[in-house]
Amino acid sequence: MSADFDTQVRVAIYREFVRTARAPSAARLAEVTGTPLPEIREALERLHSGKALFLQPESREILLAAPLCTVPTPFLVRTADQSYFGTCIWDALGILAMLHQDGTVETSCGCCGEALSLEIRGGNVTGSSSIAHFALPAKQWWADIVFT
């Protein structure tokens, strides 16, 4: 299967994810692309291997299509008409950057749990003097992307 097909699947994933705020199932991707389900599953595995997305370990359905995450996390992103979850503050801000929309990120201090809110308006971030912290050096990020 061609790289063009994988791109078609990837774009369909993001369109559906942004529209519904949930990762589309492999069956839904088969439906929207008019492609047999086995070919969709093969494309998902290739995209996973290429680190373009991250599949759930058992079901092989989509868990992450960065910056979007399909399960609830402590990083809630609200736009005017939808809400999403990011896996970390980088991804949460990345959702608004990807959508080119204003919005808010609601999270909490990693230490004490105090609520923290960031606001994006007109391409600028406001509302907090909080600090982002990477636990692992950059070269190790993709070895343990959850802990990072």
Place this chain on the structure above:
Amino acid sequence: MLLFRAEEHIDRWCSKWSQPRGGTLSIHQAWRLSQAWFHNKMDPDWHRATLEEAEAVFSEIGLTGPFWSLRP
């Protein structure tokens, strides 16, 4: 990457979890990193950043030094 109220909260978190202190970004740096990394993620012609492209983004945002090095 987690968000913290203040520097001392990062120190407390590192102590609690027996982790060395990592790398920190101001919220403005974090926003610029997110913009650079994800602004075109939905585009058909998006590609994973090459090592050189990622290094250029880090450098532009001021993320320099061993912690931010991507080279083995």
